[in-house]
Amino acid sequence: MARQIFAGRKIRHLRGQIGLTQIAMATKLGISAAYLNLVEHNQRPLSRKLQKRLEDAFNIKEGELSGGEEARLLSALNELFSDPLFGRSRPDGAALGDFVAVHPEISRALLRLYRAFRNAREDTLKAREVISADPYFTETSHKLLTQLTSIRSFAEILQDNDDLSDHQRNRFTTVLVDESQRLTLMVGELFDFINGESAQSALLSETPTDEVVDMLSVNDHYFPTLEHAADQLRERLGDPKPYGLFDALAGYLDQQLGIKVEVVSVTAQSSLKRGMWELEGEDGGILRLMETLSVSSLNFRMARIIAEVAYADVLDKTLSDVLVSGEEARSLCLKALGSYFAGALMMPYTQFREAAIELRHDIDLLRRRFRVGFEQVCHRLTTLQKPEEEGVPFHFIRVDLAGQISKKFSASGLRIPRYGVLSPDWGVQDAFLKPGRVNLHSLRAEDQTVYFSISKTVTKPGTMVGQAGNTFAVSLGCEVSFARQVVYADGLDFAHPDSVLLGS
Amino acid sequence: MPHTVLVVEDEPHIVDSLSFLMKRAGFEVFIARDGDAALRMVESRPPDLMLLDIMLPRRDGFDVLKTVRSNQAWRDMRIILLTAKGRDVDRLKGMELGADDFVTKPFSTKDVVRLVRQHLGVEEKLA
Numbered sequence: 153m154a155r156q157i158f159a160g161r162k163i164r165h166l167r168g169q170i171g172l173t174q175i176a177m178a179t180k181l182g183i184s185a186a187y188l189n190l191v192e193h194n195q196r197p198l199s200r201k202l203q204k205r206l207e208d209a210f211n212i213k214e215g216e217l218s219g220g221e222e223a224r225l226l227s228a229l230n231e232l233f234s235d236p237l238f239g240r241s242r243p244d245g246a247a248l249g250d251f252v253a254v255h256p257e258i259s260r261a262l263l264r265l266y267r268a269f270r271n272a273r274e275d276t277l278k279a280r281e282v283i284s285a286d287p288y289f290t291e292t293s294h295k296l297l298t299q300l301t302s303i304r305s306f307a308e309i310l311q312d313n314d315d316l317s318d319h320q321r322n323r324f325t326t327v328l329v330d331e332s333q334r335l336t337l338m339v340g341e342l343f344d345f346i347n348g349e350s351a352q353s354a355l356l357s358e359t360p361t362d363e364v365v366d367m368l369s370v371n372d373h374y375f376p377t378l379e380h381a382a383d384q385l386r387e388r389l390g391d392p393k394p395y396g397l398f399d400a401l402a403g404y405l406d407q408q409l410g411i412k413v414e415v416v417s418v419t420a421q422s423s424l425k426r427g428m429w430e431l432e433g434e435d436g437g438i439l440r441l442m443e444t445l446s447v448s449s450l451n452f453r454m455a456r457i458i459a460e461v462a463y464a465d466v467l468d469k470t471l472s473d474v475l476v477s478g479e480e481a482r483s484l485c486l487k488a489l490g491s492y493f494a495g496a497l498m499m500p501y502t503q504f505r506e507a508a509i510e511l512r513h514d515i516d517l518l519r520r521r522f523r524v525g526f527e528q529v530c531h532r533l534t535t536l537q538k539p540e541e542e543g544v545p546f547h548f549i550r551v552d553l554a555g556q557i558s559k560k561f562s563a564s565g566l567r568i569p570r571y572g573v574l575s576p577d578w579g580v581q582d583a584f585l586k587p588g589r590v591n592l593h594s595l596r597a598e599d600q601t602v603y604f605s606i607s608k609t610v611t612k613p614g615t616m617v618g619q620a621g622n623t624f625a626v627s628l629g630c631e632v633s634f635a636r637q638v639v640y641a642d643g644l645d646f647a648h649p650d651s652v653l654l655g656s
Numbered sequence: 657m658p659h660t661v662l663v664v665e666d667e668p669h670i671v672d673s674l675s676f677l678m679k680r681a682g683f684e685v686f687i688a689r690d691g692d693a694a695l696r697m698v699e700s701r702p703p704d705l706m707l708l709d710i711m712l713p714r715r716d717g718f719d720v721l722k723t724v725r726s727n728q729a730w731r732d733m734r735i736i737l738l739t740a741k742g743r744d745v746d747r748l749k750g751m752e753l754g755a756d757d758f759v760t761k762p763f764s765t766k767d768v769v770r771l772v773r774q775h776l777g778v779e780e781k782l783a
Contacts, residue, residue, distance in 0.1 A: 306673055
């Protein structure tokens with residue numbers, strides 16, 4: 153025997169919604185008002201015939217009145233409220249039944265919202281698992297704990313053993329100092345990695361680092377106020393030639409800002425606060441830079457200090473249009489803008505763009521002309537987006553051997569992963585197989601756009617005698633339609649981009 | 657005859673501090689910098705106790721532990737794992753494979769010495 157359906161509450165609610173009296177609705181349905189009254193008060197079941205009439209007359213979804221849909225919604229909501237998230241604050245069955253009957257649309261919306269929440273929660277858990285299994289995270293945490301263990305062990309030995317010889321005491325103290333320095337560097341690298349001086353655009357700013365990414369992206373990676381300020385400073389410095397920039401910047405720091413520049417010996421320095429550099433004193437002071445830094449890195453560091461000290465108002469003004477969530481994001485954005493200023497000072501926009509066109513984006517020739525580093529040229533190329541005077545829109549990525557992304561800029565439109573490890577399919581890590589050589593790659597993105605890119609290793613200097621520097625692979629790329637303007641693509645057949653998957 | 661302790665650890669400064677303290681505590685100390693070397697040393701002269709790091713070059717600590725525990729001749733050897741904070745999984749796995757105890761990095765050297773003494777049944781000398 154078929155199940156009897158009592159849908160009075162729903163019919164009453166429907167009638168109220170459309171503003172009909174019982175008599176008017178009953179007339180429309182071809183039944184008596186008294187019968188409708190009995191049905192509305194569940195004194196009579198809803199016949200199949202009346203159900204069909206109601207569905208037809210009031211455009212009701214099939215099954216909605218018979219409760220099939222309602223039963224499904226009720227069951228789904230019961231499941232929703234059994235989530236531990238709600239604890240004991242669950243509505244009772246009758247209240248939930250009333251709610252579903254009267255507000256099916258809100259019930260559905262609630263379920264959609266819950267599904268979205270559940271997916272987000274699962275994604276978070278997955279991300280946590282990925283991070284804890286990530287080789288970079290595992291290795292870094294192991295290194296950190298090992299360094300801490302060494303420091304703690306020797307500190308305890310020194311504290312607990314009064315009878316150590318002078319030789320032992322000296323040896324253990326030296327270990328303590330060395331290990332503390334290594335720990336400082338490691339923590340610095342970790343923070344650099346977390347903060348990521350720059351990154352690629354995304355839809356939502358979920359972290360302060362994302363806010364830097366979004367700031368660059370929203371501005372198309374080009375900041376006219378900073379370009380103008382950098383040009384003004386160059387003029388004040390007497391438009392120095394690239395090989396005279398060091399003296400010009402050191403002179404400006406000393407004479408205009410009261411900051412003495414000291415390049416310290418790798419053997420003499422005990423511990424620079426930032427690893428490769430430190431600034432002592434806030435109003436004036438001493439800027440100490442490690443001698444192992446290349447001239448271009450020394451210049452870059454000085455230029456960034458000038459930006460932060462002498463052009464703080466310009467950086468602030470540039471950032472004033474950007475909505476940042478807090479101090480951390482603001483500080484990171486200012487750091488990124490300071491770096492931009494330094495790049496613009498070392499590679500003036502117009503000259504650099506003209507040179508890039510003339511030299512067909514040959515990075516080695518560009519770095520020689522401007523006396524800058526390979527990575528600095530790559531970064532500057534991503535910023536040539538001045539309206540009416542645009543350069544090729546490039547993207548730039550830097551990864552370590554494990555594929556961990558530590559820098560990313562994308563003016564080319566290529567979507568670079570926001571987190572974690574870059575897939576080997578991108579070819580960037582291939583550079584590690586041929587250190588120092590330029591490797592060529594093509595890549596078809598998810599949206600079917602084909603990109604051409606080059607990759608090469610770069611090595612950062614160590615901070616102690618005998619300490620090897622860190623090596624990264626950097627990649628610079630553009631859409632294949634621009635590849636003809638890039639010297640590295642000469643001789644490649646882009647009529648068949650899929651065939652252009654290359655080694656060096 | 658003093659008890660023998662084999663320190664299996666690739667980080668030279670930790671080896672340095674542990675061997676210094678073990679010697680001071682009156683133990684004879686041997687050192688292995690990777691898993692293969694540890695097994696070679698166990699074969700040539702099984703120690704009374706092994707302080708075994710998990711993340712080692714070539715052959716990891718779990719592998720060493722498994723090999724040692726699979727040989728009846730070495731069943732009395734005490735094995736204390738050096739694990740890392742936050743790696744509960746490593747600890748559980750190590751204990752399942754037959755480790756006797758563990759210390760967590762960054763550990764206190766005093767605790768390690770105390771634990772070694774405890775497992776070897778050696779009382780601390782009073783100053």
